[in-house]
Amino acid sequence: MSSDPIKHSLATQNLTKAFGGVRAVDNATVSFHEGKINALIGPNGSGKTTFFNCVTGMIRPDSGTVTYQGRDVTGHAPHRIARAGLGRSFQLCRIFPRMTVLDNVLAGVRSTGLVHRLRGAHNPDDIARARELLARVGIEHLERSEARDISYGQQKLLELAGVLMAEPDTIMLDEPAGGVNPALIGRIATLVRELNAEGRTFVIVEHNMELVMSLSDHVVVFDRGRPIASGAPADVQNDPRVLEAYLGV
Amino acid sequence: MLSASRHKTATHQEGRTSSGRSVLVAKLVAAAVALGLVLAFPALAPDPFILSVGVVIASYAALAVAWNFVGGMTGYISLGHAAYSGLGGYGTALLVTEAGVNPWVSMIVAAVLVGVAAVPIGIASLRVRGASFVIVSIALVLILLLVAQSWSDVTGGSNGLRVPRPFGTDVLRPEQHERFFYLFVALTLVALVLWWVIDRSRLGTGLKAIREDEDKAQALGVPTFAYKLVVFVVSAFMTAMAGGMYALWFGSLDPIFQFSILTGSYLVLMSLLGGVRSLLGPVVGAVIVGYAVEFFKTQYGDTQLHLVALGLLLALVVLFMPDGVIPWVTAQFDRFRPGDTSIREVDAAQLAEERKALEEAKS
Amino acid sequence: MSGPLLLQSLILGLLLGGLYALLAAGLTLYFGVMRVVMIAHSAFLILAAYLAWFFTAQTGLDPLLSLVITVPLFFAAGYGMQRALLSRLRPATLTMMSVLLTFAIALIIEGGLGYLFSGTQRRIQLGYSSASLELWGARIAVVKLVAFGLAAVSLLALYLLLKKTRFGQALRATIQHREAAQLLGIDTDRIAGFGFGLGLATAAVGGTALALDATIYPSLHWHWIGPLMAIIVIGGLGSIPGAAIAAILLGVTQSLLQIPMGTTWAQTVFYLALFATLMFRPQGFFGGRLAQRF
Numbered sequence: 001m002s003s004d005p006i007k008h009s010l011a012t013q014n015l016t017k018a019f020g021g022v023r024a025v026d027n028a029t030v031s032f033h034e035g036k037i038n039a040l041i042g043p044n045g046s047g048k049t050t051f052f053n054c055v056t057g058m059i060r061p062d063s064g065t066v067t068y069q070g071r072d073v074t075g076h077a078p079h080r081i082a083r084a085g086l087g088r089s090f091q092l093c094r095i096f097p098r099m100t101v102l103d104n105v106l107a108g109v110r111s112t113g114l115v116h117r118l119r120g121a122h123n124p125d126d127i128a129r130a131r132e133l134l135a136r137v138g139i140e141h142l143e144r145s146e147a148r149d150i151s152y153g154q155q156k157l158l159e160l161a162g163v164l165m166a167e168p169d170t171i172m173l174d175e176p177a178g179g180v181n182p183a184l185i186g187r188i189a190t191l192v193r194e195l196n197a198e199g200r201t202f203v204i205v206e207h208n209m210e211l212v213m214s215l216s217d218h219v220v221v222f223d224r225g226r227p228i229a230s231g232a233p234a235d236v237q238n239d240p241r242v243l244e245a246y247l248g249v
Numbered sequence: 250m251l252s253a254s255r256h257k258t259a260t261h262q263e264g265r266t267s268s269g270r271s272v273l274v275a276k277l278v279a280a281a282v283a284l285g286l287v288l289a290f291p292a293l294a295p296d297p298f299i300l301s302v303g304v305v306i307a308s309y310a311a312l313a314v315a316w317n318f319v320g321g322m323t324g325y326i327s328l329g330h331a332a333y334s335g336l337g338g339y340g341t342a343l344l345v346t347e348a349g350v351n352p353w354v355s356m357i358v359a360a361v362l363v364g365v366a367a368v369p370i371g372i373a374s375l376r377v378r379g380a381s382f383v384i385v386s387i388a389l390v391l392i393l394l395l396v397a398q399s400w401s402d403v404t405g406g407s408n409g410l411r412v413p414r415p416f417g418t419d420v421l422r423p424e425q426h427e428r429f430f431y432l433f434v435a436l437t438l439v440a441l442v443l444w445w446v447i448d449r450s451r452l453g454t455g456l457k458a459i460r461e462d463e464d465k466a467q468a469l470g471v472p473t474f475a476y477k478l479v480v481f482v483v484s485a486f487m488t489a490m491a492g493g494m495y496a497l498w499f500g501s502l503d504p505i506f507q508f509s510i511l512t513g514s515y516l517v518l519m520s521l522l523g524g525v526r527s528l529l530g531p532v533v534g535a536v537i538v539g540y541a542v543e544f545f546k547t548q549y550g551d552t553q554l555h556l557v558a559l560g561l562l563l564a565l566v567v568l569f570m571p572d573g574v575i576p577w578v579t580a581q582f583d584r585f586r587p588g589d590t591s592i593r594e595v596d597a598a599q600l601a602e603e604r605k606a607l608e609e610a611k612s
Numbered sequence: 613m614s615g616p617l618l619l620q621s622l623i624l625g626l627l628l629g630g631l632y633a634l635l636a637a638g639l640t641l642y643f644g645v646m647r648v649v650m651i652a653h654s655a656f657l658i659l660a661a662y663l664a665w666f667f668t669a670q671t672g673l674d675p676l677l678s679l680v681i682t683v684p685l686f687f688a689a690g691y692g693m694q695r696a697l698l699s700r701l702r703p704a705t706l707t708m709m710s711v712l713l714t715f716a717i718a719l720i721i722e723g724g725l726g727y728l729f730s731g732t733q734r735r736i737q738l739g740y741s742s743a744s745l746e747l748w749g750a751r752i753a754v755v756k757l758v759a760f761g762l763a764a765v766s767l768l769a770l771y772l773l774l775k776k777t778r779f780g781q782a783l784r785a786t787i788q789h790r791e792a793a794q795l796l797g798i799d800t801d802r803i804a805g806f807g808f809g810l811g812l813a814t815a816a817v818g819g820t821a822l823a824l825d826a827t828i829y830p831s832l833h834w835h836w837i838g839p840l841m842a843i844i845v846i847g848g849l850g851s852i853p854g855a856a857i858a859a860i861l862l863g864v865t866q867s868l869l870q871i872p873m874g875t876t877w878a879q880t881v882f883y884l885a886l887f888a889t890l891m892f893r894p895q896g897f898f899g900g901r902l903a904q905r906f
C-alpha cells in the first residue's frame with residue numbers, strides 16, 4: 001500500500017431511495033478511494049444495485065446527494081453522469097442483443113455536435129479503437145456475431161469493452177463474476193488490475209469473497225441499505241458486524 | 250468496402266471478400282432494375298386509374314419511410330402519424346388558398362411548421378418510455394380530428410377543403426398523375442437517402458442502441474432523449490412533406506381521412522411487414538399493403554371487412570414476423586444454407602487483411 | 613350561469629367521472645400487471661354495449677341482466693388473450709408490440725361489429741329511459757344514476773378484491789415488483805392472466821353501463837380511448853386510485869366546460885390535461901413511481 005493521501009472522487013451523502021415501504025437505500029453516506037479498487041459487498045437485497053442505480057442516475061434518489069469529482073451530480077441524467085467519466089456495468093449483464101459485437105462497442109463512442117454525430121459509425125478510427133478493446137478483453141474474433149449469439153461470459157467481456165469505449169475514469173461493476181466460470185473470473189480479475197494500474201478507479205459489487213479479498217484495496221459493507229463497515233479487506237473480514245449481517249443473526 | 254464485407258458470408262476466408270463484393274454488385278444491379286421499373290411505371294400503366302393507384306402507393310412509400318425514422322430507428326411505434334401528414338396537408342392548403350403562397354413553397358413551409366410543432370410534442374412524449382409516446386401519438390390524431398371537424402370556418406369541416414391544382418388547368422388528369430408519381434418517388438428517394446445517412450452514422454448507432462436497450466444506452470453516455478427528439482422531428486417533417494404533396498395532388502381534404510387512425514396504422518403495418526430495420530423495408534411494405542388496400546377497396550367497397558383483414562394481418566405480423574418479411578425470408582433461406590453458423594468467427598488472417606485495408610484507408 | 617344549471621353540471625360531471633373511473637380501471641390493471649397499453653379496451657367496452665343492446669332487443673329483458681353472461685365471458689377472454697397472445701411477445705419489445713396487437717384486436721372487433729350489426733346507430737329502449745329526478749332544480753336522468761351506481765358498486769368490489777383477498781395481494785405484489793413477487797412464490801404469469809381477465813370484466817360492466825345512456829356504433833371506441841388513456845396517464849400509470857381521482861376531476865371539468873364551450877370543445881380538456889401532465893409531471897399526478905420509466 002502506498003501512503004498517498006486518500007482522495008475521494010465519488011461519494012454519497014445521506015442517499016435514500018424507498019420503493020413503497022422498502023427503503024432499498026437508507027441514508028447511505030459512502031465514499032470511495034480514487035485510483036483504487038473499491039468493493040461494495042453485502043447480503044442479497046441489501047440495496048447495492050439500487051445504490052449503483054442512484055449514483056449513475058438510472059434512478060432518482062428520494063433524498064441525499066451524489067458527488068463525482070467535486071461536482072454534485074444528484075439527479076443528473078444518466079448520460080451526463082456517464083460523460084462525466086462514470087461508467088458502469090449491469091447485474092446480469094446488459095448488451096445490445098441484436099447488434100453485432102463490434103457495433104455494441106461502437107455504441108460507446110463519445111461524440112459531440114451534429115456534424116461529429118453524422119460521421120459514419122464505421123469509420124477507421126472508431127473501428128480501430130473498438131477492435132483494440134475487443135482484443136483487450138479477448139473476443140476480437142467474434143466481432144461480426146450478433147451479441148445475443150455469444151456465450152454469457154463473452155457477453156460480460158463485451159459489456160466491459162463497451163464501457164471502456166466511453167473512456168470512463170471510474171468504472172462500477174455490478175457482480176462481474178456472477179454466473180461466470182472460474183477461468184473467466186481470473187481473466188476479469190486480471191483486466192481489472194491492469195485497468196486500475198492505468199489509473200482507473202473501480203467500484204465492484206461482488207459476492208465471490210475470494211475475489212473481493214484478493215482484488216480490492218478498500219471494502220464497504222452494506223446491510224439494509226446503508227454502510228455498516230468499511231476499511232481494508234482484512235479488517236472488514238474480521239468485523240463482527242459484517243459476520244452478523246451475512247449470517248443474519 | 251467495410252460495410253459490404255459485413256454482410257453475411259462467414260467463415261471461408263478466400264470466398265469472403267470477393268463474395269462480399271459480388272453481393273454488393275448484385276444489390277446495386279437489383280436496385281437499378283427496381284428503380285428503372287418504378288420510373289417506367291407511368292408509361293407502362295394501362296389506364297389513368299391504375300396510374301392513380303400508383304400515385305397512392307408512391308405516397309404511402311414516402312409516408313412509410315418517413316414513419317420509419319422513429320419507428321425503425323428508435324423502436325417507438327407511432328400510431329398517429331396521420332397527425333403530421335394531415336397537418337402538412339391542411340397547412341399547405343391553407344397557405345395556398347388563404348395566403349396565396351406558391352404551392353411548392355407552401356408545402357415546404359407547412360412541413361417546417363409541423364417540424365417546429367413536433368418539438369414540444371416530442372418533449373412531452375419522448376421524455377419517458379414508450380407507453381406515453383404511443384398514448385400521445387393516438388391522442389394527437391383524435392384531438393386534431395375533433396378540432397378539424399369543429400373548426401369548419403377554417404378547415405371546411407366535413408364539407409372538405411378544396412386545394413387548387415399546382416399545374417394549372419391545361420394539364421390533364423393522367424398528366425397530373427404522372428407528374429405527381431415522379432414527385433412522390435423523388436420525395437421517397439430523398440427520405441431514403443436521409444434515412445441511410447442517419448442509419449450509418451454514429452447517431453444511427455446510438456439510436457439502434459436505444460431501440461435495443463434504452464437504459465443501457467444511456468449508461469454508455471448516449472443522450473437518448475435528444476437523439477429520439479431529432480429523429481422524431483425529422484420524421485414529422487418528412488411526413489408533413491408527403492402530406493402536403495398529397496393535398497396538392499388529391500385537391501380536396503376531409504378531416505375524417507386526413508386525421509385517420511387507420512392511415513397511421515397502415516404506415517405501421519407497411520414498415521413492420523417490410524422490416525423496420527432495413528432501408529427498403531417500408532417501401533416494400535408500402536407496395537404490398539398499398540396494393541392490397543386499393544385492391545380491397547375496389548373489390549369489396551366500403552365494407553367493414555377491410556378492418557377485420559387489416560387487424561388480422563397486423564396481428565399475424567406482430568406475432569409471427571415482427572422483424573418483417575425481408576428478414577423472415579432471409580432467415581428461411583439461411584436455415585437451408587449449409588455451413589453458415591450463426592456465430593461468425595473471423596480468423597486472424599482475415600482480420601489482418603482488413604487491418605491493412607483500414608490502414609490504407611486512413612493514410 | 614344559473615345556480616341550478618351549475619349544480620346540474622356538477623352532478624352530471626360527478627356521475628360521468630364515476631363512469632370514467634370504471635372504464636379506466638381496466639386500462640390501469642393491464643398496465644400494472646404487464647406494462648401494456650391496451651388499445652382494445654374501449655373496443656371491448658363497445659362490444660359489451662352491443663351485447664347488452666342485442667340481449668335486450670332479443671329478449672326484452674333489462675340490459676343489466678346481460679352482465680350474467682358478459683362478465684364471465686369477458687373475464688375468460690381477457691385471461692385467454694393474455695396467456696395465448698400477449699405472453700408470446702418478446703419482453704424487450706413488449707410495450708410496443710402489445711400496443712400493435714391490441715390495436716389489431718380493436719380493429720377486428722370494430723370490423724366484426726360493423727359487419728354483424730352494420731354501422732347503424734343503436735340505442736337501448738328502456739322503460740326508464742326518459743325518467744329523471746329533480747334535485748334543487750337540477751334534472752338528473754335516472755339512467756345516469758343507474759350507470760353511476762353500477763360503476764360505484766364495481767369499483768368497490770374491485771377495491772375489496774384487491775385489498776382483502778389473497779388473489780388481490782398477489783396481484784398488487786405483481787404490479788409493484790414482478791421479480792420480488794416471483795421470489796415470494798407467486799405465479800406471476802397466471803396472475804397477469806387473471807389481471808387481464810379482471811380488466812376485461814370491468815369492460816363488460818362499463819360497456820353495459822355505457823349502453824344504458826348512449827347511442828352506440830362500431831367506431832365509437834375511438835371516441836373513448838383517447839380520454840381514457842389521458843385519465844390513466846394523468847392519474848399516474850398503474851395507479852388505480854390515481855386514475856379514479858383523475859377520472860372524477862376530468863369528468864367534472866368536462867361537464868362544467870360544456871356549458872360555455874359546447875360538447876366538442878369540452879372534450880379537448882382531456883388532451884390538454886394529458887399534454888400538460890407529460891410536460892410538467894410525466895409520472896402523473898396522483899400515482900405511482902411505476903410510471904417514471906414509461
Ligand SMILES: Nc1ncnc2c1ncn2[C@@H]1O[C@H](COP(=O)(O)OP(=O)(O)O)[C@@H](O)[C@H]1O
Binds near residue numbers: 022049051
Ligand atoms: N424497482 C423496484 N421496485 C420495488 N422494489 C425494488 C425495486 N428494485 C429493488 N427493490 C427492492 O429493494 C431492495 C434492494 O434491492 P437491490 O438493490 O437489488 O439489492 P442488492 O443488489 O444488494 O441485492 C430489495 O428488497 C428489492 O426487492
Ligand SMILES: [Mg+2]
Binds near residue numbers: 048
Ligand atoms: Mg444486486
